[in-house]
Amino acid sequence: MVVKWCGAALLVTFLLGLQGCTPQPTPNQLQIVKERQVLRVGTLMNPTSFYYDHEVEQGFEYELAQRFARRMGVEVRMVPRFDVADLFALLQRGEVDIVAAGLDETANRRELFRFGPPYDEISHKLIFKQGSRQRPRDWAQVDDGEIVVVQGSSHEEFLRALEDEFPDLKWRSTSDHDAVELMRMVDREEIDYTIADSNQLEVQRRAHPGLSVAFTTQRELQVAWALKSTSDDSLYAAVIEYFGEVRDSGRLAYLKEKHFGHVKQFNYxxxxxxxxxxxxxxxxxxxxxxxxxxxxxxxxxxxxxxxxxxxxxxxxxxxxxxxxxxxxxxxxxxxxxxxxxxxxxxxxxxxxxxxxxxxxxxxxxxxxxxxxxxxxxxxxxxxxxxxxxxxxxxxxxxxxxxxxxxxxxxxxxxxxxxxxxxxxxxxxxxxxxxxxxxxxxxxxxxxxxxxxxx
Incomplete structure (x- = not known):
């Protein structure tokens, strides 16, 4: 009887030892976020994405991300940057879980990152100061000044693609100023032109009515959250499900109205x-x-x-x-x-x-x-x-x-x-x-x- 019991005990010990040697499954991205209890969101510090109002976090992207985090039962931690390139570097290194910054999808970005469902559609406009020059109607007429855009932005990518067709076009990119600053520099006539997203332009025109549109450079651009490109679909699937919910419930339309509904109509x-x-x-x-x-x-x-x-x-x-x-x-x-x-x-x-x-x-x-x-x-x-x-x-x-x-x-x-x-x-x-x-x-x-x- 003692021999049988000892044999059974040894067998259990052996099996437990084998179990201890078996590698545990690696948690997926969604599980990691839930275990961490924090969703890390990379964003741009600007009036349309994320800002502080009397030390309180505000912004369209902040509210969208906060609701997504609550849906998963975790807190949201906004990680603001002033440079688009910095945001994508954070995402690539795994220091943020998603990038939510009102960014449009581009061919180059799609090769490097994964984008969730589009939740907005914007256009890009060539901007100049009203009264400072004759309004150009197309790229061939932009021959009286220099265009300045943010380094690492989709505007830089677009202008680079135009170089073969318009080799005399004068432009440069800068990391010293963000898109909002560039628009204000146009208004002060410190630079000749910049390219702006339609949402950002509408907000800035409230205080800078002299910002005038020369022409639309790109239309119907889809805006979406960016995620790290990986075979792990867990967080990506959660993002897809979330945007389906906020769109169907009317919450997405409500947030757009709250932040942008009153700026669509501009009168100089x-x-x-x-x-x-x-x-x-x-x-x-x-x-x-x-x-x-x-x-x-x-x-x-x-x-x-x-x-x-x-x-x-x-x-x-x-x-x-x-x-x-x-x-x-x-x-x-x-x-x-x-x-x-x-x-x-x-x-x-x-x-x-x-x-x-x-x-x-x-x-x-x-x-x-x-x-x-x-x-x-x-x-x-x-x-x-x-x-x-x-x-x-x-x-x-x-x-x-x-x-x-x-x-x-x-x-x-x-x-x-x-x-x-x-x-x-x-x-x-x-x-x-x-x-x-x-x-x-x-x-x-x-x-x-x-x-x-x-």
Whole structure:
């Protein structure tokens, strides 16, 4: 009996020894990320991808990556760089898991890296300073200056491919400046031309309206996340599944609207006049906006006032609204305003009225949509806004999402829709334009403030 037990014990020991010698399977990329509990994301530090706002991480790519990380149950760690080449080097060395920086796929990049599903489409534009030269219509006419692009960018790759066809084209690449800096250098006429992504150009034009498009150099370029090229499909598959989810759920469209929806419409005259007014008119009233803003951002209050009256305290509309904040007589009385043409009273009354609109928006609606809804209510009235939200829900949209409601607001002009509402006809397209304008003015004021120009 003892002999049998000893034999069995030796057999178990032998088998355990064999098991210890058997190599354990290597964890795949997805497992490594989950075990690490951190998704490392390489990105560019710029206004369209990733930046800090009062030490808080912000940006379109940041929000996309953060949601992907949460889906996997891990934290996100953004690894910002100022150079595209640095990002791809990090990815090649395995120091980041993905690169999310609004980068377009190119033939060279596809040979070296793996790209996820496209989530945006951009174009490239040749940029010059308006009024500095005759606008060139094609490459043959770009003969009066030098083009400067970022080293390692797809713009450099594109220009290199043009050299045989246009050997006299003057251009160079630089690692000393990023794409945003190059656009600002064009605006200051420190360089002649640069090439810019359409998204970045739209954002920069809010503060630099003199940036003008000569012509589109490339169209319909797909933007996607980049991953290391490997036979391991685990993380790649997770990225594909994630983008399918955010596209189907409407979350991707929501993030695009949040970050870029208000910058698509650019008007050179409007933007130039606004920046002139910031320099000429705003200094007279800036202390009043700060004094009476309360819990509001004074720059938002100033943006509302500019949209309403162009910062003219004696502004009067044909419908009878007056003053800096264009208050109706009943609203002015309710807010304790005795003279609508008194700048301080108007600003104080408008601030309190906007706060009241914010308080009436359902608490479940998060920022920034909460603010956009309150702005629409300030413009068109809370009742009409509620009509549009009800209509949105009837049509299968989300009544708590500005992206969905702003598509239905213009329907309040049409009898087939407003006859179903409580408050009837309304010029529903106006609050859509109103909110978009204020968002642009507000963004410009924030940027100017951060630059120390207010």
């Amino acid at each position: 005259v409007t933007t130039s006049l606004f920046i002139d007014a910031v320099e000429q008119q705003l200094p007279k009233y800036i202390d009043l906006f700060k004094q009476h803003s309360g819990e509001l951002d004074w720059r938002l209050l100033a943006a509302i006032s500019y949209q309403e009256s162009l910062w003219n305290p004696r502004a009067v509309s044909p419908t009878g609204v007056r003053g800096m904040m264009m208050l109706t007589l009943p609203t002015a009385k309710a807010m304790g305003v005795k003279s609508r043409l008194n700048a301080e009273q108007s600003i104080r009354g408008g601030a309190r009225y906007f706060e009241r609109m914010l308080q009436r928006i359902p608490a479940r609606i998060p920022e920034p949509d909460r603010t956009w809804f309150a702005l629409a209510a300030y413009n068109i009235g809370f009742g009409h806004l509620e009509d549009a939200r009800v209509l949105t829900e009837r049509q299968g949209g989300n009544p708590d999402r500005w992206l969905d409601v702003k598509q239905r607001l213009p329907l309040l002009r049409q009898k087939q829709f407003y006859r179903q509402t409580k408050f009837g006809f309304a010029r529903g397209d106006e609050p859509v334009t109103y909110v978009g304008n204020i968002r642009r003015f507000y963004d410009t004021l924030k940027w100017l403030d951060e630059q120390g120009r207010l």
